[in-house]
Amino acid sequence: MDDTDRKLISALRHDARASLSDLALTLGVSRTTVRGRIERLKQSGEIVGFSVVLRGDAARDPVRGLMMIGIEGRGADRIIRQLNGLSAVRAVHTTNGRWDLIVEIGTDTLEALDETLTRIRKYDGIASSETSLLLNTRKSGG
Template sequence: MDNLDLALIAELRRDGRAPISELAERLKASRATIRVRLERLQAQGEIAGFTALTRADVSEAPVRGLMMIGIEGRGADRITVRLTGLPSVMAVHSTNGKWDIIVELATESLSELDDVIRFIRNMDGVVTSETNLLLATRRASSRRSMLR
């Protein structure tokens, strides 16, 4: 991949529905060039698909956080089931290292987030936790561009 491919992917991450003519204008390339590059990137598997974000994805729960949880004994499966049933829990990830589970949280307010954190901390088997607020989310750029 060259710089034009990386720039094309970056533009698609910003707006996956942008017309080829608009992408061409932004990237100062011809529409034919952009169309060929897009088709090649898809054929090579560099672009695996496109994702739609709904209004709910970006506005319904503006307060977001990651909660890392340490679990006592073998209660991870039981706690994971309870967590996935909570409306404020967007995802539960098992992991290695210091934390057993990482939970993605989304709420409408800081006080609601505080209530959810308190509820989770009081679950049987949760022995320690750490929560970080997500202040901004940006799409990651291509790994190859980061290595340059």
């Protein structure tokens, strides 16, 4: 299984009913490639079936984390604008206590999460951060 297969599986986890055209566009490959990879993954046993996932059971991203951020000075508004510009950032919360911001991050892979965290840590005005991976959601709003 290569990176394209992993991205295909991730896309199918988000929407198993996505059209071949939509999947091809997302992955940057042809429809024929997507069809062939799905068939190969089914034949090899990597994909054993497709099912209905209820809203409460769905997780938008396979890798999710919470990044707590401490800000030095008065750069919070600028940092929030920068964070909101990142595609992996799902929500930005201001808070009291030890941390100034809590950022919800969602990505397809641990590598992508790491890249996002590295990028955020380089922002001017970020004094400290701590990140926790979300392993399981027991109750979700919505």
